[in-house]
Amino acid sequence: MSKEEKKTMKEMYDSQMKQFFEFVESMKKSLGVPMFPDMKTGRAQYLDQREITLKFVISIENIKDFFNALADGKLLATKCENCNEIYFPPQRDCPKCKASGLGWIELSREGELITFTQINVKPYSFSHYDDYIVGIVRLPEGVNVTAWVREKDPRKLKPGMKMRLEIVKREPENYYTYEWVPVK
Amino acid sequence: MSRNVAIVGVGHSKFGVRNDVSLPELAWESIKMALNDAGIEQKDIGYVVVSNVGGWSSEPLPAVVINEYAGICPTGTVRVEAACASGSAAVKLAYDMVASGHVDIAMAVGVEKMNESPTPTVVEFIGRAGNYFWEFQNFGLTFPGYYALYMTAYMNKYNAKEEDFCKVAVKNHYYGARNPKAQFQKEITVEKCMASRYIAWPIKLYDSSPITDGSAAVILASEEVAKQLTDSPVWIRAIGYASDTSNLSKRENFTSLKAGYLAGERAYKMAGIDKENVLKVFDVAEVHDCFTIAEVMAYEDLGFAKRGEGIEMIRNEETYIGGKIPVNLSGGLKAKGHPIAATGEGMIAELTNQLLSRVEKDRQAPIKNGYALAHNIGGTGHYAYVTILSLSKS
Ligand SMILES: [Zn+2]
Numbered sequence: 105m106s107k108e109e110k111k112t113m114k115e116m117y118d119s120q121m122k123q124f125f126e127f128v129e130s131m132k133k134s135l136g137v138p139m140f141p142d143m144k145t146g147r148a149q150y151l152d153q154r155e156i157t158l159k160f161v162i163s164i165e166n167i168k169d170f171f172n173a174l175a176d177g178k179l180l181a182t183k184c185e186n187c188n189e190i191y192f193p194p195q196r197d198c199p200k201c202k203a204s205g206l207g208w209i210e211l212s213r214e215g216e217l218i219t220f221t222q223i224n225v226k227p228y229s230f231s232h233y234d235d236y237i238v239g240i241v242r243l244p245e246g247v248n249v250t251a252w253v254r255e256k257d258p259r260k261l262k263p264g265m266k267m268r269l270e271i272v273k274r275e276p277e278n279y280y281t282y283e284w285v286p287v288k
Numbered sequence: 289m290s291r292n293v294a295i296v297g298v299g300h301s302k303f304g305v306r307n308d309v310s311l312p313e314l315a316w317e318s319i320k321m322a323l324n325d326a327g328i329e330q331k332d333i334g335y336v337v338v339s340n341v342g343g344w345s346s347e348p349l350p351a352v353v354i355n356e357y358a359g360i361c362p363t364g365t366v367r368v369e370a371a372c373a374s375g376s377a378a379v380k381l382a383y384d385m386v387a388s389g390h391v392d393i394a395m396a397v398g399v400e401k402m403n404e405s406p407t408p409t410v411v412e413f414i415g416r417a418g419n420y421f422w423e424f425q426n427f428g429l430t431f432p433g434y435y436a437l438y439m440t441a442y443m444n445k446y447n448a449k450e451e452d453f454c455k456v457a458v459k460n461h462y463y464g465a466r467n468p469k470a471q472f473q474k475e476i477t478v479e480k481c482m483a484s485r486y487i488a489w490p491i492k493l494y495d496s497s498p499i500t501d502g503s504a505a506v507i508l509a510s511e512e513v514a515k516q517l518t519d520s521p522v523w524i525r526a527i528g529y530a531s532d533t534s535n536l537s538k539r540e541n542f543t544s545l546k547a548g549y550l551a552g553e554r555a556y557k558m559a560g561i562d563k564e565n566v567l568k569v570f571d572v573a574e575v576h577d578c579f580t581i582a583e584v585m586a587y588e589d590l591g592f593a594k595r596g597e598g599i600e601m602i603r604n605e606e607t608y609i610g611g612k613i614p615v616n617l618s619g620g621l622k623a624k625g626h627p628i629a630a631t632g633e634g635m636i637a638e639l640t641n642q643l644l645s646r647v648e649k650d651r652q653a654p655i656k657n658g659y660a661l662a663h664n665i666g667g668t669g670h671y672a673y674v675t676i677l678s679l680s681k682s
Contacts, residue, residue: 117406120406145308219440219542223433225488226430238427240537248537252426262444264444
């Protein structure tokens with residue numbers, strides 16, 4: 105494999121964008137306005153001179169136990185003590201009986217793979233990873249959990265396979281999340 | 289009770305990479321066409337519903353930008369979002385404004401300029417459309433990825449092959465090649481589809497609709513006004529709707545879209561159509577084929593085929609002209625293109641033209657009963673709208 109092919113998708117995206125911005129900058133220098141011809145069609149385009157970064161701050165005040173437990177190696181769900189409904193993803197409120205302040209239960213670690221895919225063309229914010237497999241697994245409690253599956257080849261997986269959940273550190277971001285591992 | 293509502297004018301831009309126009313210019317292409325088709329002026333319109341998902345495009349308040357450009361100020365307006373079904377949601381709101389008697393004429397216009405952002409950004413935006421916090425944040429699903437979860441499950445349950453799904457793409461490209469408004473006007477083969485690269489296994493590039501710029505507009509009028517405007521109104525007989533969970537993990541199964549099924553049931557009931565008979569009723573249908581698996585599930589959810597037999601329908605070419613029911617003679621989202629929030633109006637405009645027998649000859653369905661169906665899904669079965677059109681009022 106050549107060095108070129110080893111580039112991650114992110115490096116490829118970034119180098120394309122860098123080239124593009126350099127081209128527009130050079131056009132802007134000569135024309136005095138950020139105007140450039142589209143490379144394929146030659147149609148005049150204007151490059152936005154403002155930029156926005158989106159990074160949200162999301163309240164988890166009412167489900168913070170989930171994240172504390174994750175750091176302790178456990179996967180929790182909420183359970184309504186009034187009507188016994190189990191919620192994953194966990195939620196504070198039970199819309200079924202309108203109870204609030206639901207309690208916590210630890211979920212089973214083994215379940216059955218329902219379906220899966222491998223993401224080959226990745227969103228920009230995931231483009232630094234190798235292709236990853238995402239699966240949905242059904243637990244004995246009757247809830248499903250979406251997560252990455254520790255496997256490189258989707259052809260080795262089949263709906264119905266047994267899966268075991270592991271709490272793992274996601275790198276390079278360095279935070280705890282959960283992952284499915286095929287039970288051999 | 290509510291009033292009868294007719295389509296009196298439609299407009300449909302060329303779909304594709306439309307970097308030759310800005311967002312309001314693109315919207316105006318369809319609006320102007322629809323105004324001319326209806327034979328009315330901007331001042332005659334009582335309310336405008338604009339569908340646009342945006343995020344990838346620069347204008348955060350597209351409704352007012354478009355209306356100013358199109359000379360529709362100070363008419364009441366709103367922008368609606370129901371993901372890829374936004375266009376049908378816009379038609380529903382415009383329909384309600386007329387049916388309720390609030391206005392006599394309303395317009396739904398959908399526009400999307402997805403190519404204002406680079407492809408990785410667009411992939412990111414659409415991937416976030418589901419449940420951002422629980423399914424995107426950590427696991428980076430994409431739009432094809434969500435549908436691939438359905439395709440994997442369907443293939444496993446019904447023993448369908450990737451080649452079978454490619455036949456949907458082949459059909460839709462066949463008709464796209466005959467539609468001058470389509471993004472892709474080139475026929476493809478199963479071999480070419482099979483050789484295309486995986487974007488979300490088992491979905492390949494040719495199983496997938498493209499990133500598209502485009503617009504479409506639909507003008508609706510009350511029965512009284514419609515009679516003054518046209519000799520050939522197309523009646524909206526029913527609009528069915530439903531939704532499903534944001535988290536895909538909460539879905540009951542991965543071989544059908546429950547919202548699409550429920551929206552169909554509701555529409556059939558409203559229009560007084562027996563679901564057992566649908567193949568005998570409709571002359572033509574546009575169904576939501578953002579990915580080939582979506583078209584196959586639509587056949588089953590709408591009752592064109594029994595569960596597990598949608599794949600047989602495409603294997604046997606029963607959804608070409610001359611088959612049991614011609615589907616996506618426009619090229620569908622697959623070949624005509626999928627400008628997210630303009631797709632719904634695009635379907636309604638196409639079917640209006642089909643019912644009036646005014647599309648290109650080699651993709652015109654024979655109109656016998658005068659009934660057509662538009663099936664428009666938002667997100668991954670998150671929203672669903674099924675609209676039934678007819679040449680007869682009742
Ligand atoms: Zn409860």
